[in-house]
Amino acid sequence: MPVAGAGIIAREERQTVEAITAALAELGLAPPRPLDLRPIPFAGTWGAATSVCRALASDLVARDLDAAGETDGLSKKEIKRRVNEAVPARSQQLAEQVAAGILAQPERRFAAVEAVNGYVNISFDANAVAARLIGEVLSLGAGYGRGEARPERVMIEHSQLNTHKAAHVGHLRNICLGVALTKIIDAAGYRTMPVTYIGDIGMHVVKCLWCYERFHPGQEPEDPAARGRWLGEIYAESDRRLNFRKDVVAFVQLLSREDQVFVGAIDRLLKYLWRKNTDGEDIAYLLGRVIQAQELKPELFREDDVLPKFWPLLGDQLRDEVENQKPYVPVEGVPDPTTTPEERLETWQRLAADMDDWWYQVPAWQDEVKETFQRWERKDPDFVALWETTRRWSLDDLGRIFGEFGATFDHWFFESGAEEPGRAMVQDLLERGIAEISDGLPVVKIDQKLGLTTETYRTLPILRSDGTTLYATKDLALTRQKFDEFGVDRALWVVDLRQSLYFQQIKKILELAGYERAADAEYVGYEWVALPEGVISSRKGNVPLFADLERETLERAHAVIAEKNPDLPADDKERVARQVGLGAIQYAMLARDNTKVIVYDPEEALSFDGHAAPYVQYAHARACRILERAERTDEATAATLDGLDFGTLEPTELALLQAIAALPDEVQRAAAEFRPLVIASHVYDLAKRFNDFYHACPVLQSEEPTRTARLALVAATRRALANELGLLGIAAPEEM
RNA sequence: GCGCCCGUAGCUCAGCGGAUAGAGCGCUUGCCUCCGGAGCAAGAGGUCGCGUGUUCGAGUCACGCCGGGCGUACCA
Numbered sequence: 015m016p017v018a019g020a021g022i023i024a025r026e027e028r029q030t031v032e033a034i035t036a037a038l039a040e041l042g043l044a045p046p047r048p049l050d051l052r053p054i055p056f057a058g059t060w061g062a063a064t065s066v067c068r069a070l071a072s073d074l075v076a077r078d079l080d081a082a083g084e085t086d087g088l089s090k091k092e093i094k095r096r097v098n099e100a101v102p103a104r105s106q107q108l109a110e111q112v113a114a115g116i117l118a119q120p121e122r123r124f125a126a127v128e129a130v131n132g133y134v135n136i137s138f139d140a141n142a143v144a145a146r147l148i149g150e151v152l153s154l155g156a157g158y159g160r161g162e163a164r165p166e167r168v169m170i171e172h173s174q175l176n177t178h179k180a181a182h183v184g185h186l187r188n189i190c191l192g193v194a195l196t197k198i199i200d201a202a203g204y205r206t207m208p209v210t211y212i213g214d215i216g217m218h219v220v221k222c223l224w225c226y227e228r229f230h231p232g233q234e235p236e237d238p239a240a241r242g243r244w245l246g247e248i249y250a251e252s253d254r255r256l257n258f259r260k261d262v263v264a265f266v267q268l269l270s271r272e273d274q275v276f277v278g279a280i281d282r283l284l285k286y287l288w289r290k291n292t293d294g295e296d297i298a299y300l301l302g303r304v305i306q307a308q309e310l311k312p313e314l315f316r317e318d319d320v321l322p323k324f325w326p327l328l329g330d331q332l333r334d335e336v337e338n339q340k341p342y343v344p345v346e347g348v349p350d351p352t353t354t355p356e357e358r359l360e361t362w363q364r365l366a367a368d369m370d371d372w373w374y375q376v377p378a379w380q381d382e383v384k385e386t387f388q389r390w391e392r393k394d395p396d397f398v399a400l401w402e403t404t405r406r407w408s409l410d411d412l413g414r415i416f417g418e419f420g421a422t423f424d425h426w427f428f429e430s431g432a433e434e435p436g437r438a439m440v441q442d443l444l445e446r447g448i449a450e451i452s453d454g455l456p457v458v459k460i461d462q463k464l465g466l467t468t469e470t471y472r473t474l475p476i477l478r479s480d481g482t483t484l485y486a487t488k489d490l491a492l493t494r495q496k497f498d499e500f501g502v503d504r505a506l507w508v509v510d511l512r513q514s515l516y517f518q519q520i521k522k523i524l525e526l527a528g529y530e531r532a533a534d535a536e537y538v539g540y541e542w543v544a545l546p547e548g549v550i551s552s553r554k555g556n557v558p559l560f561a562d563l564e565r566e567t568l569e570r571a572h573a574v575i576a577e578k579n580p581d582l583p584a585d586d587k588e589r590v591a592r593q594v595g596l597g598a599i600q601y602a603m604l605a606r607d608n609t610k611v612i613v614y615d616p617e618e619a620l621s622f623d624g625h626a627a628p629y630v631q632y633a634h635a636r637a638c639r640i641l642e643r644a645e646r647t648d649e650a651t652a653a654t655l656d657g658l659d660f661g662t663l664e665p666t667e668l669a670l671l672q673a674i675a676a677l678p679d680e681v682q683r684a685a686a687e688f689r690p691l692v693i694a695s696h697v698y699d700l701a702k703r704f705n706d707f708y709h710a711c712p713v714l715q716s717e718e719p720t721r722t723a724r725l726a727l728v729a730a731t732r733r734a735l736a737n738e739l740g741l742l743g744i745a746a747p748e749e750m
Numbered sequence: 751g752c753g754c755c756c757g758u759a760g761c762u763c764a765g766c767g768g769a770u771a772g773a774g775c776g777c778u779u780g781c782c783u784c785c786g787g788a789g790c791a792a793g794a795g796g797u798c799g800c801g802u803g804u805u806c807g808a809g810u811c812a813c814g815c816c817g818g819g820c821g822u823a824c825c826a
Contacts, residue, residue, distance in 0.1 A: 050767090050768080052766090052768075054769095055768090055769060055770090056769085063768090063769085065767095065768050065769085065806095065807085068768075068806055068807070069805095069806065069807090070806095071806065072805090072806035072807090073806085075806080094806090097806070098806065098807090100806095101806045101807085102806090104806095130769080131769055132769085132806095133768085133769070174826090213826075216825090216826075217825080217826095218826090429826095452823080453823075453824085454824085455823080455824050456824095457823060457824085459823095468752080469751090469752060469753080469822085470752090470753080472753095472822065472823075473823050474823070475823045475824045476824090477824080478824045479824060480824085482824090484824065484826090485825080485826050486824095510826090511754080511755065511821090512754095512755095512820055512821060513821085513826080514753095514754060514755090514820095514821080515753075515754075515821060515822070516821090516826090539754090539755090541755070541756085541819090541820090542819095542820090544819095574788070575788095578786085578787090578788060579786085579788095594788090605763080605764090606762090606763070606764095607763090607764085609755055609756070610755090610756070610763080611755090611756075611819075611820095613762070615762080618762075618774095618775075622788055623774085623775085623788065623789095624774040624775065624788095625762090625763085625764095625773065625774040625775085626788090628788055629774095629788070629789090631788085632786090632788050632789075633789095635786080635788095636785080636786065636789090639785070639786065640785050643785060644785085679766095683766070687766095691764085692766095695764060695765090695773095698764095698773085698774095699764095699773090702773085705789065705790070706790085709789080709790050710790095712785070713785060714785045715784085715785070728785095750786095750788075
């Protein structure tokens with residue numbers, strides 16, 4: 015509960031606090047807590063209200079009852095009931111006394127002082143405050159909303175993307191969040207240091223390069239800009255190949271769970287297989303498991319080709335189910351199926367295409383990947399060279415994506431650079447007895463070291479048993495480096511919420527090792543992005559890639575602009591389409607609280623109506639157009655501010671002014687809570703109020719001096735909208 | 751088992767212990783000779799998951815349930 019805000023109305027609020035405090039003192043009272051102030055919640059008012067009389071009234075009532083001896087012998091509950099009965103009237107009475115006291119103060123500084131519902135409502139001189147507010151907005155310009163400079167340096171680690179792998183919508187949330195947080199924390203007055211941490215080594219790289227060497231040796235897209243994305247496709251292919259057996263088994267498992275027709279047809283399948291002379295024991299095992307929806311263990315098959323042989327038969331069955339569909343009947347206690355017969359047939363077909371080839375090769379491929387991993391581990395020169403080349407391809411692509419969202423970094427950390435310091439750190443932890451070897455690998459038993467008896471931080475492995483590094487190995491070293499080498503005061507991790515335990519573990523281990531600065535590392539978690547149909551998973555093959563999303567959104571933005579503003583020159587159309595399209599994506603990622611799962615609905619994201627960035631951008635463009643038509647620059651407007659006269663302010667004007675005035679406080683709150691949502695909500699509210707205003711109040715057609723006053727308000731609004739969109743990393747087009 | 755997150759309108763979500771809980775989408779009905787209709791106005795739609803506390807006051811804080819999601823020693 016801020017007593018005085020950070021913006022222009024802070025002065026009004028200070029005066030209000032002083033007046034109330036003085037009036038209370040006259041009555042021999044003091045507020046029990048710091049005086050609470052909030053805007054008067056009625057349309058058509060501009061001022062501050064306090065509920066202090068309600069809090070005081072309950073004390074007074076209780077005291078009076080007690081003094082009058084009326085509480086003797088009553089139960090606690092009954093006393094409370096009596097107090098509650100009397101509080102409303104008493105607080106209103108008190109509020110009236112306070113209001114009268116303020117009005118009696120020699121210097122009458124307020125437009126109105128009223129007692130309503132036990133609140134004291136103090137109205138500002140709206141015309142005067144409006145002129146001061148608009149003056150401040152216009153003179154500060156892009157700096158309106160910024161807080162006072164603070165010496166503290168905050169490092170913000172975000173956008174931890176991988177090379178050799180495509181970015182998807184989940185990464186997008188991280189980028190948008192990181193960019194917005196950096197800008198917001200900067201605007202709050204801190205010195206920011208945005209950094210990223212790129213996963214340029216690890217199993218995904220090995221798999222990608224294995225697949226590249228094995229199936230696409232020497233290949234390379236013509237267009238250099240497409241190489242990074244192409245590499246991502248190679249990785250996806252490696253994943254499909256290496257997981258082929260797992261995918262097949264998972265699919266059969268899924269059928270046994272939710273395809274009742276299939277399970278019911280087992281008998282037929284059994285006869286068929288028997289006629290084909292397939293090994294009886296495997297069949298018995300397979301069918302037995304399927305019919306009871308139990309876990310399949312392919313390694314228990316005596317013959318390796320049971321599933322390939324089984325496959326055509328399975329296809330016949332699935333085709334039959336599609337052709338002769340029966341209406342779905344829910345069964346008590348059986349979960350509804352997550353797939354339709356068509357989808358099941360489609361999956362079967364996709365797997366069938368490679369069954370006879372891939373099924374038999376998977377074990378050999380897996381061995382090859384292990385060999386490839388060894389080449390990385392012993393720094394095989396050819397392999398390292400290939401890694402360096404392809405890494406560059408990916409980094410170029412990442413640079414393009416970062417550029418698109420305005421992500422800039424003061425430093426890039428790489429996993430490849432953190433391995434050695436990490437190993438040294440593990441060695442040190444082992445020598446000091448903080449880490450120990452357990453089951454053949456170095457771990458830190460955190461709870462035990464902290465003397466905790468309830469499991470809290472558990473145990474964290476910090477190096478693999480074969481000596482290769484884990485994420486933890488590297489993060490331990492990296493976190494120290496942030497403070498020791500970069501000298502920051504605080505370090506933020508912007509990372510998926512699912513890793514919250516992990517980051518607590520890292521902090522605790524560093525604290526155990528005596529690095530007190532670990533306490534200044536903070537974790538900003540965010541929930542993941544899901545699709546309307548459910549979880550995003552590479553297994554289900556439903557991962558919406560950033561590249562696809564971007565293309566679809568930009569196409570849609572082009573179409574909308576062509577329809578809404580056909581006269582725009584082609585270059586502007588192109589630019590505005592990018593601003594609107596990317597803005598819509600960014601807003602969708604930011605207008606949800608960090609801890610909430612974003613259900614990403616492509617349909618909704620592509621509609622630019624309603625609660626979305628284009629609505630705000632449109633309000634900005636409208637404001638620009640009004641000012642343009644009035645031929646009024648900000649400088650010209652600033653010259654009109656002396657004696658600015660709105661006459662009697664309309665409710666929509668007051669509402670708009672209040673939203674503009676609130677911006678600096680909103681920035682502080684968003685920064686303190688690490689929540690860009692605060693800004694996203696506020697800027698939408700601001701745009702909405704602007705819409706209300708210009709529909710209710712003519713600007714260009716109104717009479718002087720109202721016309722000049724309203725133009726000044728439009729200028730301030732435009733500035734506030736642009737600044738807030740800027741804090742979110744979203745462009746503010748002047749026309750669209 | 752233990753821990754973290756979520757539960758507010760049909761759906762997706764806001765809501766800083768305070769006055770009559772708000773948006774968007776969808777639905778119904780109006781509004782372009784009028785600063786750009788990516789807009790505006792009006793209507794319908796709520797046991798704020800349940801319970802017990804704390805408080806003058808609880809959607810908001812605490813505790814306990816219920817429901818869903820995610821973690822929980824060699825993934826990142």
